[in-house]
Amino acid sequence: MTAEGHLLFALATAVAAKRYDLTPIISTADWWHLIPACLLTSLLPDIDHPKSLLGQRLRWISLPISRIVGHRGFTHSLIAVLIGVFLLLNKLPTNLFIPSDVIQGMVLGYLSHILADMLTPAGVPLLWPCRWRFRLPILPSSKHPQPERYFCIALLTFTVLTPESLTKQWITVGSQQMNQTWQQWSPLLWRFPR
Numbered sequence: 001m002t003a004e005g006h007l008l009f010a011l012a013t014a015v016a017a018k019r020y021d022l023t024p025i026i027s028t029a030d031w032w033h034l035i036p037a038c039l040l041t042s043l044l045p046d047i048d049h050p051k052s053l054l055g056q057r058l059r060w061i062s063l064p065i066s067r068i069v070g071h072r073g074f075t076h077s078l079i080a081v082l083i084g085v086f087l088l089l090n091k092l093p094t095n096l097f098i099p100s101d102v103i104q105g106m107v108l109g110y111l112s113h114i115l116a117d118m119l120t121p122a123g124v125p126l127l128w129p130c131r132w133r134f135r136l137p138i139l140p141s142s143k144h145p146q147p148e149r150y151f152c153i154a155l156l157t158f159t160v161l162t163p164e165s166l167t168k169q170w171i172t173v174g175s176q177q178m179n180q181t182w183q184q185w186s187p188l189l190w191r192f193p194r
Ligand SMILES: [Zn+2]
Pocket: 001, 045, 046, 072, 076, 113, 117
């Protein structure tokens, strides 16, 4: 996905996360904390590509990372998210205070990048160093940026304009359906020979 696509997708993710109360901290977050924090980290995973927007500006970091782990490797995995959260919570200078809504916004921005890349044919190695690639390729590769631009703009428009009550109703109905399906199928799963 292009940098423009990632920024739009991160914006849509931040709006959706706050409007639909993803976490108690995000639901009460200051927009001026949440949006910049989310945008700030939404391009960070592509530091592993020297030709990416961030990679071109920070080649001294980007080149070694791309040589060691390659593009869409370690930086696009859950382990990178966990290490990032650990560093944010434990390794910052004690005199540097970062509000919790900024920290959660940064994590959200990073996750939004990984999620957006999952929508492309190349997918992401979520469980790196395991080589499985997770994908739901509803978008073409970034060689054809037009469909992803329309998709991200539509997603952003949807998250901003859809009435909150309506979406919350869909989420409630969807989770009830999933629960019912789980209740019906889980006894069969336990009986499946292992
Ligand atoms: Zn990426």
